[in-house]
Amino acid sequence: MxxxxxxxxxxxxxxxxxxxxxxxxxxxxxxxxxxxxxxxxxxxxxxxxxxxxxxxxxxxxxxxxxxxxxxxxxxxxxxxxxxxxxxxxxxxxxxxxxxxxxxxxxxxxxxxxxxxxxxxxxxxxxxxxxxxxxxxxxxxxxxxxxxxxxxxxxxxxxxxxxxxxxxxxxxxxxxxxxxxxxxxxxxxxxxxxxxxxxxxxxxxxxxxxxxxxxxxxxxxxxxxxxxxxxxxxxxxxxxRAPTRLSVVEALLDLAADAPALRAGLPMGADPGDGSAIAPLLADTVKALHEWLDTLRPDEVADRWRRGRGAGARPAPLRPVAQAAALARLAAGDRVRLRPGLRIQVTEPDPGHVAIAAPDRTVTMPAVCVAAVRALLDGRAHAIADLPGLSTDDGVVLARRLLTETILVLDL
CATH class of the missing domain: 2.60.120.650 (Cupin)
Structure with a gap:
């Protein structure tokens, strides 16, 4: 707050x-x-x-x-x-x-x-x-x-x-x-x-x-x-604030990737039978605990961001003005992260930097790391001043992120 x-x-x-x-x-x-x-x-x-x-x-x-x-x-x-x-x-x-x-x-x-x-x-x-x-x-x-x-x-x-x-x-x-x-x-x-x-x-x-x-x-x-x-x-x-149940629901989305939790029940098993459910429940809880112990917090955060956490829309884009300005993009233009857009910057391998948004991930060469982190700090930056890149490369990076609507021009 x-x-x-x-x-x-x-x-x-x-x-x-x-x-x-x-x-x-x-x-x-x-x-x-x-x-x-x-x-x-x-x-x-x-x-x-x-x-x-x-x-x-x-x-x-x-x-x-x-x-x-x-x-x-x-x-x-x-x-x-x-x-x-x-x-x-x-x-x-x-x-x-x-x-x-x-x-x-x-x-x-x-x-x-x-x-x-x-x-x-x-x-x-x-x-x-x-x-x-x-x-x-x-x-x-x-x-x-x-x-x-x-x-x-x-x-x-x-x-x-x-x-x-x-x-x-x-x-x-x-x-x-x-x-x-x-x-x-x-x-x-x-x-x-x-x-x-x-x-x-x-x-x-x-x-x-x-x-x-x-x-x-x-x-x-x-x-x-x-x-x-x-x-x-x-x-x-x-x-519409998330709850702890929201986190559980994100875990359930991820649980489909766990083979032990996808495993079928024994032939004839009836989960609706009160006398038969106890061993089935015990086995399932054990498998769930073992899977949870292998789960990384960033996996849950990523699933939340891409699914249930994507409900909040970022700030309005003004598509006509942005498209017109993009067509004449120059090194002196100023750009900023689109307000309200939830993103995460990672370096998945030594050669790349990635920007994960709710509905897409944009990957760029590692040489862009310093410029990307500067661009996504929420402030407006002149393209010519981006660290670690030549002016021409800065324009190429800005154009890519503007096209992906991760950045907006500071009009």
């Missing part, structure tokens, strides 16, 4: 500090994945998305499902009631129709704008910055609820969230978990009766969020929210 940073005499708040106005270390120790945190007057969030922006998205941006959902009193409204074709040249039938959205809103429905971290520039930037600070994939939804209405019944999420109140007010009732630290395979719908029973009791938190307030909810905490006397708009920032 990073703290506030300053530049040119001006202190700039980090993305995390916009969500929680306490030091990052305090938040990590006292609240992260533990307990809710309500923060009053944390920030002004209208620069991220306001009511006029919502109208802009609905009426002029040709949104399509699933970027929009609507719900009323705990029930999701079928998309066919607010979508259709967009007229000549835009006949695709899943486009959001503003007049139908208006009808649903006038009837008390809650509007959900989904995936705004991929759609709306201020939230693209916030999600990217927050994801890099926390090291987790981040998603952003917006919820607009008419006065006196509630879109969803009490439920829990399998990921933590920051709630940022943008406009209006909304009353939140938060109850303790029925499943501590749930994962995606444990959605609340499978425990609806338990959720309802706990929700009928005294809440852990009963508070009205006003513009500028924020609320952190760890995964699993029950919550329901309803608008009061005005239109309520809030942002929900989802944090």
């Amino acid at each position: 990073t703290a506030d940073s300053g530049g040119a005499g001006q202190k700039v708040r980090s993305a995390l500090r916009r969500c929680v106005p306490i030091p990052a270390d305090d938040f990590a120790e006292r609240h992260w994945d533990r307990t809710p945190l309500l923060s009053r007057r944390a920030d002004d969030y209208t620069d991220l998305l306001d009511l006029d922006d919502v109208d802009e998205l609905l009426s002029r941006r040709a949104l399509r499902t699933p970027f929009v959902r609507m719900a009323r009193q705990g029930k999701v409204i079928p998309a066919a009631r607010y979508t259709g074709g967009g007229g000549p040249g835009a006949e695709v039938g899943d486009q959001v129709l503003d007049e139908r959205v208006f009808e649903q809103l006038a009837g008390g429905a809650t509007l959900v704008l989904q995936g705004l971290h991929r759609l709306w520039p201020p939230l693209v930037d916030l999600a990217g910055d927050l994801g890099r600070e926390l090291g987790v994939p981040v998603q952003v939804n917006a919820y607009l609820t008419p006065p006196g209405n509630q879109g969803f019944a009490t439920h829990y999420d399998t990921h933590a969230v920051f709630v940022l109140q943008v406009a209006g007010t909304k009353r939140w009732r938060v109850h303790p978990p029925v499943v501590p630290d749930p994962v995606e395979r444990q959605p609340w719908g499978g425990r609806a009766e338990e959720v309802a029973a706990v929700a009928a009791g005294e809440p852990h938190l009963d508070a009205v969020l006003e513009p500028g307030d924020s609320l952190y909810l760890p995964r699993g905490w029950l919550h329901a929210a309803g608008a009061l006397d005005d239109w309520s708009l809030h942002l929900t920032i989802g944090l």
Whole structure:
């Protein structure tokens, strides 16, 4: 986690500090994945998305499902009631129709704008910055609820969230978990009766969020929210942080490479037979331990990076501008590691250096080692200044890594 940073005499708040106005270390120790945190007057969030922006998205941006959902009193409204074709040249039938959205809103429905971290520039930037600070994939939804209405019944999420109140007010009732630290395979719908029973009791938190307030909810905490006397708009920032189970799942991916674990069971063996499973389990656990003793941490890290760890997208690329600049690449141009791209530099043998990204590995001659390590330090570098290479070779290396979208031009 990073703290506030300053530049040119001006202190700039980090993305995390916009969500929680306490030091990052305090938040990590006292609240992260533990307990809710309500923060009053944390920030002004209208620069991220306001009511006029919502109208802009609905009426002029040709949104399509699933970027929009609507719900009323705990029930999701079928998309066919607010979508259709967009007229000549835009006949695709899943486009959001503003007049139908208006009808649903006038009837008390809650509007959900989904995936705004991929759609709306201020939230693209916030999600990217927050994801890099926390090291987790981040998603952003917006919820607009008419006065006196509630879109969803009490439920829990399998990921933590920051709630940022943008406009209006909304009353939140938060109850303790029925499943501590749930994962995606444990959605609340499978425990609806338990959720309802706990929700009928005294809440852990009963508070009205006003513009500028924020609320952190760890995964699993029950919550329901309803608008009061005005239109309520809030942002929900989802944090899909890995768990120890995520590491186990990465191990399972690797286990397919272990011959002892791929071995078949004896003929007629039935793992579903309680009396027969004990020796099978003992043999399997023994084989698993022996395999784990041979496993190197870097193997697990590599599998994580290439598989489950690849979910967090790096910063937007601006492909047209990058392609145009690449066509006239020169030694005086400045390049940097693409922000948010997770990479690892290794030297697999004395003659080569390799850059491993989530979906590919780029290998180059060992003479490039010093230049590669300089290029990937996160700062901008002039191609002509790369250590250990001639100017022409520096241009060749930069072009290769730009083409692989590991680097971006500092435009």
